[in-house]
Amino acid sequence: MLIDTHAHLYLDVFDDDIDAVIQRARDQGVEQVLLPNIDIGSLEALHQLTARDPAYFKPMLGLHPCSVQADYQSQLEALYKNIDLERHIAIGEIGLDYYWDKTFIEEQKDAFRTQVDWARKHELPIVIHSRDSIDDILDILEELRIEGLRGVFHCFTGTVEQAQRIMDLSFYMGLGGVLTFKNSGLDKIVAQLPIEYFVLETDAPYLTPHPYRGKRNESSYVRLVAEKLADTLGVAVQDIEKVTSENAKKLFRL
Numbered sequence: 001m002l003i004d005t006h007a008h009l010y011l012d013v014f015d016d017d018i019d020a021v022i023q024r025a026r027d028q029g030v031e032q033v034l035l036p037n038i039d040i041g042s043l044e045a046l047h048q049l050t051a052r053d054p055a056y057f058k059p060m061l062g063l064h065p066c067s068v069q070a071d072y073q074s075q076l077e078a079l080y081k082n083i084d085l086e087r088h089i090a091i092g093e094i095g096l097d098y099y100w101d102k103t104f105i106e107e108q109k110d111a112f113r114t115q116v117d118w119a120r121k122h123e124l125p126i127v128i129h130s131r132d133s134i135d136d137i138l139d140i141l142e143e144l145r146i147e148g149l150r151g152v153f154h155c156f157t158g159t160v161e162q163a164q165r166i167m168d169l170s171f172y173m174g175l176g177g178v179l180t181f182k183n184s185g186l187d188k189i190v191a192q193l194p195i196e197y198f199v200l201e202t203d204a205p206y207l208t209p210h211p212y213r214g215k216r217n218e219s220s221y222v223r224l225v226a227e228k229l230a231d232t233l234g235v236a237v238q239d240i241e242k243v244t245s246e247n248a249k250k251l252f253r254l
Helices: 018-027 040-052 072-080 105-122 134-144 160-168 186-190 219-233 237-252
Strands: 002-004 030-035 057-059 091-097 126-131 151-153 172-175 198-200
Touching (some): 030 040, 040 072, 105 134, 134 160, 160 172
Parallel strands (some): 030 057, 091 126
């Protein structure tokens, strides 16, 4: 069995065929799908999907760094009012994004610190978006050194050295479609790291794995990531399923 630890199946690109998407995931052995939030505007759709099958879908609460704008503090206030209205399993996705827009970097950092504090108060893990910003996020986490804080670097694409810093914090690394991209080089990094720090994800509808790259991603494709990871580490797919699922259950207390 597999767990897709990061998918946005509540987005409107799935509105017309969500039942088929869910069935295909089940057919591929996906036993749970974890749903990171984007901003206050996405929360209702996320909760509606969760309500369809609370055992299968698990919601998170957070403000995505790409949604951090001048009004970020009011967004955070509005989101935080919802923290106890559902059983959110994590604070996410949160973090820093230096790829799309650097206008609000300081605001992103402040929003990240605020949401890390939510995680501390509510004893929840954090799900980190770290596009072009891994070192800055690691610097913040190493500075805070919050005892017991746990989390995952979603869509890990870093170096061996960055991976070591992540593991030193007892955090996990989320592996998705990028691992299957022929020229990403991520497989060479991952081959040097222990499986005990990996969880699997899709980031659906984004980052679709080979051979479907360029098309809409969905949770059933997490099996392609598992197969690539098995090939990369030279182990059986069944071992990948077992260990990564155990890691996810431990991290998110599923």
